[in-house]
Amino acid sequence: MTSEVKQLLKALQQRAxxxxxxxxxxxxxxxxWKYTDPSALQSIRxxxxxxxxxxxxxxxxxxxxxxxxxxxTFIPDRSVVEPGELLVLGSVLTDNSSASLLSAHLGKYTDDxxxxxxxxxxxxxxxxxxxxxxxxxxxxxxxxxxxxxxQHSASHPRCLVVLAPHSRLTIxxxxxxxxxxxxxxxxxxxxxxxQAVLNHIIWQHQGLxxxxxxxxxxxxxxxxxYQLQTIDVGAxxxxxxxxxxxxxxxxxxxxxxxxxIGANQTSDTYSTIVHSxxxxxxxxxxxxxxxxHSHGVFSGQICVTKQGQLTDAQQMSRNLLLxxxxxxxxxxxxxxxxxxxxxxxxxxxxxxxREEQFYLQSRGIDPVTATNLLTYAFAGEILQNIPIASVRxxxxxxxxxxxxx
Amino acid sequence: xxxxxxxxxxxxQDLTASVDGTQILKxxxxxxxxxxxxxxxxxxxxxxxxxxxxxAGHPDYxxxxxxxxxxxxxxxxxxxxxxxxxxxxxxxxxPLEIPGVTNSEFLRISCNAVRKHRGLPELDLxxxxxxxxxxxxxxxxxxxxxxxxxxxxxxxxxKKRNEIVQMAVMEPVLSILxxxxxxxxxxxxxxxxxxxxxxxxxxxxxxVITHYQRLLNYIVPDFIxxxxxxxxxxxxxxxxxxxxxxxxxxxxxxx
Numbered sequence: 260m261t262s263e264v265k266q267l268l269k270a271l272q273q274r275a276x277x278x279x280x281x282x283x284x285x286x287x288x289x290x291x292w293k294y295t296d297p298s299a300l301q302s303i304r305x306x307x308x309x310x311x312x313x314x315x316x317x318x319x320x321x322x323x324x325x326x327x328x329x330x331x332t333f334i335p336d337r338s339v340v341e342p343g344e345l346l347v348l349g350s351v352l353t354d355n356s357s358a359s360l361l362s363a364h365l366g367k368y369t370d371d372x373x374x375x376x377x378x379x380x381x382x383x384x385x386x387x388x389x390x391x392x393x394x395x396x397x398x399x400x401x402x403x404x405x406x407x408x409x410q411h412s413a414s415h416p417r418c419l420v421v422l423a424p425h426s427r428l429t430i431x432x433x434x435x436x437x438x439x440x441x442x443x444x445x446x447x448x449x450x451x452x453x454q455a456v457l458n459h460i461i462w463q464h465q466g467l468x469x470x471x472x473x474x475x476x477x478x479x480x481x482x483x484x485y486q487l488q489t490i491d492v493g494a495x496x497x498x499x500x501x502x503x504x505x506x507x508x509x510x511x512x513x514x515x516x517x518x519x520i521g522a523n524q525t526s527d528t529y530s531t532i533v534h535s536x537x538x539x540x541x542x543x544x545x546x547x548x549x550x551x552h553s554h555g556v557f558s559g560q561i562c563v564t565k566q567g568q569l570t571d572a573q574q575m576s577r578n579l580l581l582x583x584x585x586x587x588x589x590x591x592x593x594x595x596x597x598x599x600x601x602x603x604x605x606x607x608x609x610x611x612x613r614e615e616q617f618y619l620q621s622r623g624i625d626p627v628t629a630t631n632l633l634t635y636a637f638a639g640e641i642l643q644n645i646p647i648a649s650v651r652x653x654x655x656x657x658x659x660x661x662x663x664x
Numbered sequence: 665x666x667x668x669x670x671x672x673x674x675x676x677q678d679l680t681a682s683v684d685g686t687q688i689l690k691x692x693x694x695x696x697x698x699x700x701x702x703x704x705x706x707x708x709x710x711x712x713x714x715x716x717x718x719x720a721g722h723p724d725y726x727x728x729x730x731x732x733x734x735x736x737x738x739x740x741x742x743x744x745x746x747x748x749x750x751x752x753x754x755x756x757x758x759p760l761e762i763p764g765v766t767n768s769e770f771l772r773i774s775c776n777a778v779r780k781h782r783g784l785p786e787l788d789l790x791x792x793x794x795x796x797x798x799x800x801x802x803x804x805x806x807x808x809x810x811x812x813x814x815x816x817x818x819x820x821x822x823k824k825r826n827e828i829v830q831m832a833v834m835e836p837v838l839s840i841l842x843x844x845x846x847x848x849x850x851x852x853x854x855x856x857x858x859x860x861x862x863x864x865x866x867x868x869x870x871x872v873i874t875h876y877q878r879l880l881n882y883i884v885p886d887f888i889x890x891x892x893x894x895x896x897x898x899x900x901x902x903x904x905x906x907x908x909x910x911x912x913x914x915x916x917x918x919x
Contacts, residue, residue, distance in 0.1 A: 613723070618760045621720050622770070622830060623748040623777040632773070636764025636813075 263358040264351050268383055271366045275380035282374045294556040294588040295498060295527040300470055305442055307382075308412035310334065317433050317464075321647050322402035326387055329406050331414030331443075333387065346390035347401055357388050364421055368448050368476040368504065375472050375500065379415040379446040386417035389430065391455070396427035400647060407436030407443050407465065418447045422455035424480070429458040431650055434465055434473075435493070442470040449476065451483040453507065458486050458646050462654065465493035467522065474500045481507025481536075488645050490654055491518040491526045501530040505539050505567075512541040516557075517641040519658055521550035521582075531560040534567035534597075543574040546641055548634055548658075549585035556588045561602065563595040570597060574604040579637050581611065581630070631659055666886050667699035667866045672736075673838050674719075674869070679730035680894075681718050688714045690894035691730070696838065699866045703880055704873045705905070706891035707913045712873045713757060715891070716842045720754035721747050735837070749781035751868075753836035755827040757843040761815040767826070768810035771796060775833045799832040803859040821852035828859040839863070840871045845879035857882030877909035892917060 284301050285292045308330030316327055316337065326349040327337040333349035340347050351357040365386075369376045389401055405416055422428055434443060443465065451457050465471045471494040479485055491497055503512055518526045532541050547555035561572045576589040591604040611633050619629035635642075638658055645651040674696040681689040688711050696702055704712050718725050719732065721744035732739040734752060742750065762770065775795070776786040787795060800807060803825040815823050824844055831839055841860065845853055860883055864870050872883055880888075880902065888905055890898040890913070897916060898904070 612760075615760050615762060617722055617744060618756065618762075619770075620744040621748055621754055621756075622774040623745050623781070623834065624773055625745050625777070626743075628773065628777075632765055632770075633762070636762060639764035 264361060267361045267365060271380050271383055275377040278371055279377050279381060282377060285374055291529055295525055303411055305413035306411055308409050308414040312406040313408060314406045314435055314437060316404045319402045319431060319649050321649055322400040324401040325404060327404045328416055330409060330412060331416035344392055344395055345399060348388045350385050351388050352385050360390055360421055364419055364450050368478050375444055376446055376474050379417055379444055382415045383417050386419060389420045391422045391426040391428045393423040394425045400429045403432045405434045407441050408439050409441055410439045413442040416445045420449045422451050422457055424453040424455060427456040429646060431460040431647060433462045434471060436466045436469055438466045438468050440468045444472045446474040451479045451485050453480045454482045456484040460645060460650060461489045463491045463493055463497055467493060467495060469494045471497040477503045479505050479510040482509050484511045486513040489516045492657060496525045498527045503532045505534055505536045508536045509538040514543040515641045515644060516545040517638055518555055519548040520553040523552050525554040527556035529558045534563040534570040534572060536566055538569045540571045545576045547578045547587055548637060549587060550581045552584045554586045558590045560592045563597045563600050565596045567597045568599045570600040572602045576606040578608045635659060665699050670697035670699050672697050675733040677731045679732060680728045681725050682728055683725050688894055692896055694896060696869045698869055701870045701885045703885035703888045704871060704891055705888060705908060710891045711894040712891050713842055716754055716840045716873055719840055720744055749778050751837035753831050753834055753839045755831060755841045755844050757846060759815050759823040759827055763813045763816050765814050767812055767814050770814045771833050778834050799829055802832045802862055803828045803855055805829055820847035824848060824856050828856055832863055837868045842873045845874055854882060877905040880905045890916060
């Protein structure tokens with residue numbers, strides 16, 4: 260019976276292999292890659308990563324389930340998986356019951372014309388699967404730990420998350436690794452069923468030489484709720500392709516991104532929300548804190564089709580430049596066809612306020628602490644919404660530790 | 665109050681200063697001893713606020729001449745945070761809002777920075793909680809303000825009261841209140857003034873900068889200085905305030 264799973268994976272791979280020759284590798288001539296040059300990715304001869312790891316897993320005590328992946332390969336003896344109603348599989352190859360879910364959802368929400376997704380699909384020999392049955396709403400937290408290392412090694416982990424109607428789940432992805440030049444290209448497909456609630460956290464804390472290209476594809480059914488917090492700290496080049504597609508009325512979507520980078524890091528978020536059904540609400544806030552020579556990019560599309568009447572969509576990009584050499588390219592976009600909607604978007608770019616700094620100094624606070632306090636205050640709006648205390652505290656600590664000179 | 669054996673806390677001599685190349689202070693002289701309350705009055709644009717910002721070390725102002733001695737040391741050698749820790753406090757005319765930083769966090773960091781500098785043990789959350797609850801009483805402030813972002817959404821009066829709470833926490837030896845009365849209704853003015861009076865003693869001093877005589881009904885100064893054109897042109901006792909109130913400032917410059 261696992262052969263059925265294997266056949267599904269084979270079909271996914273073959274479809275990707277047939278498509279890839281027709282696609283062009285991302286480059287700055289393409290509108291969606293205008294501000295981030297991914298050519299370095301193509302100049303390296305990537306090797307298939309071996310399932311090795313040295314890094315320690317960031318502990319998340321609140322998580323009942325913890326799946327650990329070394330360079331994309333599931334490591335069962337490091338993982339914590341409780342048998343029960345909730346189906347949590349680090350490897351679908353080990354379980355026959357996954358075939359029907361895979362055939363219903365796998366590869367159904369991805370973009371065939373996206374090279375990075377297709378590269379992920381073409382090397383997809385296994386994947387992790389989380390299935391939350393109907394009415395299962397225990398407040399369960401599932402942690403996915405992706406550990407990476409190996410000079411010039413590439414990994415393409417894939418995960419499918421399916422929430423049946425009226426269910427509830429929290430997922431936290433942690434991507435981390437050492438200082439090798441490696442490439443992580445994860446893809447997560449998510450289906451949020453009717454009236455289901457998914458809290459999703461992506462903590463990207465890769466090594467500073469790494470390339471991280473991540474794809475998140477979300478489909479929301481009627482009355483569902485999806486909330487995402489992304490925290491981008493690591494990688495020399497990171498790109499997040501985020502796509503939310505609505506499949507029913509009155510959905511609610513909250514997307515919050517916090518980027519805090521320095522040195523020569525680049526972090527690019529490319530997101531799209533398609534309001535193709537009535538009465539959907541979406542709220543997106545993207546914040547970048549840029550130090551040194553870092554470069555932040557945000558392109559956010561909100562599309563409201565003719566069917567998307569009574570959509571309420573808010574989008575805001577806020578950016579804090581802590582260095583005269585840092586750079587931000589931000590492009591919030593609204594494309595609205597429907598005529599009865601409430602949509603707003605905007606972008607701000609600022610530096611730390613001298614008067615605020617002086618105010619803090621006049622209260623005995625040294626300039627470095629003052630800067631850190633004001634930077635933390637800028638990030639606070641997003642940090643305070645992270646629903647897992649240990650993750651929130653670890654990230655707060657991390658941001659405080661990034662001493663600014 | 666004027667006390668015997670008072671020590672000189674602040675001595676300003678021939679202070680000149682500019683901002684963006686424009687000379688604002690043109691030779692200020694002032695001496696403040698412990699126990700004293702001084703008021704600096706004067707029309708708008710006379711240099712009162714500039715003077716207070718220079719004392720606190722605002723980076724936009726350049727001292728071009730003269731000296732400022734604070735507790736016997738050269739104040740100009742110190743960065744703003746050192747001045748604050750050494751005991752110089754400026755209550756801002758327009759206190760800033762800092763969204764995302766809670767008032768309690770801000771006050772505790774400030775309190776501990778000052779304590780550390782003075783060789784006192786830093787306070788943990790619990791001990792600080794006890795301290796701050798005492799300090800809030802000085803201006804009758806509701807403890808719920810501690811959990812709000814610094815000054816965010818505060819009314820004008822609440823912001824000024826929050827300044828006095830900061831002053832109470834930092835226990836300065838010289839407090840400069842820059843137009844603390846502006847934007848206050850009579851009740852808030854009384855509360856703030858009572859707070860300031862409660863904090864002043866024989867070992868510290870206060871400089872009150874104000875445009876109007878009204879505040880000086882509640883904080884009674886030992887000396888009143890009139891500033892005009894970047895200089896102190898007249899010094900007198902508290903009765904001078906009433907004269908200024910009835911005659912305005914023009915007669916001073918006409919004479």
